[in-house]
Amino acid sequence: MTTLQPDQAAALGLVSHKPRSEYVDPATIDGTLIDDPGKRAPLVLGNRDFHSVTNTICGWIENKTPKWWPMAFIISAHIAGIGTLAILYLIITGVGVWGLQRPVMWGWDIVNFVWWVGIGHAGTLISAILCLLKQKWRVSINRFAEAMTIFAVICAGTFPGIHVGRVWMAWMLFPLPNMNWIWPNFRSPLLWDVFAVGTYFTVSLLFWYMGMIPDLATMRDRVTARREQKTTLGPIWAPHPLPGFIKNLTITLPLNKIGSWVYGFLSLGWRFSNRHWNNYEKAYLLLAGVSTPLVLSVHSVVSFDFAVSIIPGWHTTIFPPYFVAGAIFSGFAMVLTLLIPARELYPGMKDFVTARTIENMCKIITVTGSMVGFAYMMEFFIAWYGANEFEQQTFVRRAFGPYWWAYWTMVLCNVISPQVFWFKWARTSIPFIFVITIFVNIGMWFERFVIITTLSADFLPSAWRYYRASAVDVATYIGSLGIFMTLFLLFCRFIPMLAISEVKGVMKQADPHAHDHHHGNGHGNGHANGHTKGAH
Amino acid sequence: MERENIALPDGALGAIRFGSIGLGLALIAATFWAGWSGDDKTAKIALHAYHIGFIYALGLALGAMGFVMIFHQTNAGWSAALRRQFENVMASIWAPAGLFAFLVLMQWAYMTHFKDGDAFLFSWMNTAKYGNDHLLEKKAAYLNVPFFTVRAAAYFIIWIGLAGALYHFSTRQDTDADPRHSYNARKLSSVGLIAFAFTVAFAGFDWLMGLDFHWYSTMFGVYFFAGNAVSSVALVLLICVLLRKFGRMVGHYTEDHQHDMSKLLFAFTVFWAYIGFSQYFLIWYANIPEETAYYLVRKEPGTIWEKLSWALPIGHFILPFLFLLPRPRRRSMGWAALWAVWMLVMHALDLFYVVRPEAGDKFHWADVTGILGPILVMIGFVASRVAANPLIPVNDPRLAESLGHKNYV
Numbered sequence: 044m045t046t047l048q049p050d051q052a053a054a055l056g057l058v059s060h061k062p063r064s065e066y067v068d069p070a071t072i073d074g075t076l077i078d079d080p081g082k083r084a085p086l087v088l089g090n091r092d093f094h095s096v097t098n099t100i101c102g103w104i105e106n107k108t109p110k111w112w113p114m115a116f117i118i119s120a121h122i123a124g125i126g127t128l129a130i131l132y133l134i135i136t137g138v139g140v141w142g143l144q145r146p147v148m149w150g151w152d153i154v155n156f157v158w159w160v161g162i163g164h165a166g167t168l169i170s171a172i173l174c175l176l177k178q179k180w181r182v183s184i185n186r187f188a189e190a191m192t193i194f195a196v197i198c199a200g201t202f203p204g205i206h207v208g209r210v211w212m213a214w215m216l217f218p219l220p221n222m223n224w225i226w227p228n229f230r231s232p233l234l235w236d237v238f239a240v241g242t243y244f245t246v247s248l249l250f251w252y253m254g255m256i257p258d259l260a261t262m263r264d265r266v267t268a269r270r271e272q273k274t275t276l277g278p279i280w281a282p283h284p285l286p287g288f289i290k291n292l293t294i295t296l297p298l299n300k301i302g303s304w305v306y307g308f309l310s311l312g313w314r315f316s317n318r319h320w321n322n323y324e325k326a327y328l329l330l331a332g333v334s335t336p337l338v339l340s341v342h343s344v345v346s347f348d349f350a351v352s353i354i355p356g357w358h359t360t361i362f363p364p365y366f367v368a369g370a371i372f373s374g375f376a377m378v379l380t381l382l383i384p385a386r387e388l389y390p391g392m393k394d395f396v397t398a399r400t401i402e403n404m405c406k407i408i409t410v411t412g413s414m415v416g417f418a419y420m421m422e423f424f425i426a427w428y429g430a431n432e433f434e435q436q437t438f439v440r441r442a443f444g445p446y447w448w449a450y451w452t453m454v455l456c457n458v459i460s461p462q463v464f465w466f467k468w469a470r471t472s473i474p475f476i477f478v479i480t481i482f483v484n485i486g487m488w489f490e491r492f493v494i495i496t497t498l499s500a501d502f503l504p505s506a507w508r509y510y511r512a513s514a515v516d517v518a519t520y521i522g523s524l525g526i527f528m529t530l531f532l533l534f535c536r537f538i539p540m541l542a543i544s545e546v547k548g549v550m551k552q553a554d555p556h557a558h559d560h561h562h563g564n565g566h567g568n569g570h571a572n573g574h575t576k577g578a579h
Numbered sequence: 580m581e582r583e584n585i586a587l588p589d590g591a592l593g594a595i596r597f598g599s600i601g602l603g604l605a606l607i608a609a610t611f612w613a614g615w616s617g618d619d620k621t622a623k624i625a626l627h628a629y630h631i632g633f634i635y636a637l638g639l640a641l642g643a644m645g646f647v648m649i650f651h652q653t654n655a656g657w658s659a660a661l662r663r664q665f666e667n668v669m670a671s672i673w674a675p676a677g678l679f680a681f682l683v684l685m686q687w688a689y690m691t692h693f694k695d696g697d698a699f700l701f702s703w704m705n706t707a708k709y710g711n712d713h714l715l716e717k718k719a720a721y722l723n724v725p726f727f728t729v730r731a732a733a734y735f736i737i738w739i740g741l742a743g744a745l746y747h748f749s750t751r752q753d754t755d756a757d758p759r760h761s762y763n764a765r766k767l768s769s770v771g772l773i774a775f776a777f778t779v780a781f782a783g784f785d786w787l788m789g790l791d792f793h794w795y796s797t798m799f800g801v802y803f804f805a806g807n808a809v810s811s812v813a814l815v816l817l818i819c820v821l822l823r824k825f826g827r828m829v830g831h832y833t834e835d836h837q838h839d840m841s842k843l844l845f846a847f848t849v850f851w852a853y854i855g856f857s858q859y860f861l862i863w864y865a866n867i868p869e870e871t872a873y874y875l876v877r878k879e880p881g882t883i884w885e886k887l888s889w890a891l892p893i894g895h896f897i898l899p900f901l902f903l904l905p906r907p908r909r910r911s912m913g914w915a916a917l918w919a920v921w922m923l924v925m926h927a928l929d930l931f932y933v934v935r936p937e938a939g940d941k942f943h944w945a946d947v948t949g950i951l952g953p954i955l956v957m958i959g960f961v962a963s964r965v966a967a968n969p970l971i972p973v974n975d976p977r978l979a980e981s982l983g984h985k986n987y988v
Contacts, residue, residue, distance in 0.1 A: 080761035081976030351864040358865050361797035363857040417776055421797045429795045430717035
């Protein structure tokens with residue numbers, strides 16, 4: 044116990060002296076939703092005060108790197124490297140290295156693009172729409188989900204960029220004035236994608252960064268207090284015996300000084316003043332308002348890529364809202380896929396990301412999954428009702444043609460698997476939820492795959508061809524997962540994963556009308572942040 | 580005093596209840612007579628006009644039912660105090676059920692009266708004219724009178740069952756204060772919402788999209804729901820503001836509740852525009868004959884439909900969007916009520932735009948009576964529900980939370 048740093052002690056949850064029952068209703072000790080309609084489960088558990096919240100969340104960054112992190116980082120970075128090599132090979136050789144061939148001219152690249160953009164929807168939904176809906180349980184996951192959004196959109200943006208073939212001409216996607224008066228086709232949905240995804244990325248990044256400023260300032264203050272402390276790295280751990288001079292090598296770096304400068308620069312002179320908070324709240328609300336239509340518009344525009352065409356199975360008017368529902372569905376699944384391990388690995392995180400949060404997310408997965416299922420059924424019904432033979436043939440072929448396995452994988456993963464969350468045991472069993480989220484991730488990938496394989500049987504039967512992805516396709520896709528995970532691990536290591544000030548805003552101590560005016564032990568200990576915030 | 584605040588005196592709203600229903604029935608009778616005494620073209624107009632009114636009344640009840648179930652399902656706290664008004668509109672589903680029965684009667688009467696004429700609401704029923712239509716042959720398994728009747732009966736059984744049970748839970752709780760009713764309502768809503776989604780979508784297909792049986796759009800069920808959501812929120816908002824104006828629900832329907840109701844109105848106005856735009860845009864861009872026929876009629880230059888094609892995006896979206904955007908206007912009961920009325924009118928225009936072109940572009944006074952009659956009957960039913968029970972669910976376990984609801988920031 045004596046070897047623990049103070050932050051570590053907080054992170055491990057050892058600072059809670061008082062018995063939990065003093066604050067928390069025993070029925071809701073784990074934060075699960077209770078069936079009594081009049082009661083609400085608490086949002087932050089573990090009898091925490093403001094000080095311990097700051098210590099815990101900052102502790103994840105300040106403490107010694109956890110043992111699993113370097114290993115995970117090395118693996119992810121290597122996978123990212125494979126993806127980068129695959130892209131390099133593609134650029135050097137040409138798009139022919141992919142499995143694309145007439146009539147399937149859109150293959151895994153567009154599948155991956157739409158899949159990643161879809162995943163990128165959860166962050167903004169949680170931070171913008173749930174903010175406008177005053178869903179306070181979102182505060183413990185919004186930072187996390189927004190980071191995921193940014194990285195997913197980065198991965199998404201790669202695919203159309205490399206699909207253009209001559210990557211060095213990709214700048215022509217933008218309507219830039221040039222000497223030859225060549226403009227992109229403004230009637231093409233691919234150009235709208237550039238605007239839609241570009242706007243979404245910019246606004247999401249701004250929203251994420253702006254929300255982070257107070258927490259970055261907290262990090263700045265804490266690291267500046269230890270500015271002169273030097274950090275010693277090493278000796279290196281390796282699976283094989285190394286020569287002594289390498290094995291015992293240590294290196295001392297002024298990391299705190301660097302950290303103080305970097306966090307100081309990024310926090311833009313934030314001083315926790317009342318006026319700062321006032322501007323912050325206003326900006327937050329405005330950005331939430333601006334982001335809300337973007338959540339709908341991005342995936343609607345992506346759906347236009349397919350739906351404005353006259354290809355049977357692609358042209359159907361329900362595509363925009365159906366794609367948006369699917370995007371939220373897959374985004375929430377991906378947030379849970381990442382959140383569940385993080386919750387286990389970071390001590391104290393379960394006090395914030397409670398069983399109630401997880402349960403709510405499961406419910407959203409069921410709702411959006413059912414919406415997607417509803418849309419599948421509408422598509423089928425109207426394909427029959429529309430009495431267009433090509434349309435009908437396409438749908439029969441989807442379910443019973445050569446790609447039947449993809450179709451039924453999609454139905455199983457997207458429509459059937461989320462229905463288990465109707466049952467409370469399923470919504471509260473963490474390993475089970477994890478498995479279902481993986482199912483959903485797979486299912487949503489297949490949803491787009493099912494759409495593109497429609498092309499394999501076009502209007503000219505002699506041209507029909509079974510589409511297969513090449514090894515480069517697979518490597519690029521796996522590589523994009525590596526890029527995503529690498530960025531995500533860096534986020535976990537260097538940025539407060541939870542929005543500290545927002546979490547404090549939903550705690551009991553922040554409520555000026557709470558019956559017990561117990562403000563916790565952290566009051567007046569020099570950490571000013573959070574105290575000025577009322578109920579958010 | 581407290582009791583006066585949350586209940587209307589016995590026999591209140593009598594004038595509205597009886598006056599509205601009486602006038603509505605008279606207008607319906609006049610509409611029927613107009614069709615009966617005229618030629619088959621007039622009968623067709625009367626049928627379509629009455630159909631608009633019927634769908635309008637039905638949409639109010641359906642939209643309100645959707646909201647009640649969503650409130651239960653999400654365990655919503657803020658809305659507990661004003662949920663009763665949604666329930667009143669929802670429970671008036673009996674009015675559209677009766678109106679539908681009259682619609683069937685009217686269709687049957689005209690069908691027998693104008694033996695060789697085209698006095699049909701649904702053109703696919705006119706076998707004399709469309710019997711050899713290729714598309715109708717293909718769709719005959721769905722578009723036939725027995726199956727149509729079974730579906731209509733099934734919709735109403737499901738809706739009346741859901742509305743009745745939810746209303747029962749809520750009003751029973753007023754007397755026995757048992758929180759289990761809320762729990763049961765939540766359980767029912769989970770299954771109910773699924774049934775609701777399918778029945779509303781297929782009712783939209785059957786009763787609106789099916790007016791022109793050649794046309795189809797996967798989005799149409801959602802479009803039908805979006806319009807209903809707007810009109811029902813607008814109506815409930817109006818009821819709440821009127822009750823406040825007459826000194827009721829003071830402290831129960833506060834400025835903060837008003838703010839949230841306006842937000843709902845705003846959100847679903849935008850949602851309607853999003854769905855309507857997506858449907859129009861995809862059909863316009865793809866430009867394939869079987870779909871564009873629907874919009875071609877409505878964009879015929881010089882017709883009233885063309886003017887409505889402009890009026891709807893402006894009046895049903897742009898103006899309310901701009902006016903409801905500033906916070907003070909959403910919090911002001913007067914302004915919000917004004918926009919609620921505006922949206923109720925716009926919703927009628929929207930249905931007019933969807934239904935009426937199918938009966939040609941000649942107009943008749945039956946257009947006015949046919950649309951107003953069913954709506955007035957519905958208003959009378961809603962008024963009698965409002966008068967019948969306490970204005971708030973007095974023993975709802977979330978009531979305390981709802982009364983303390985605040986919109987910070």
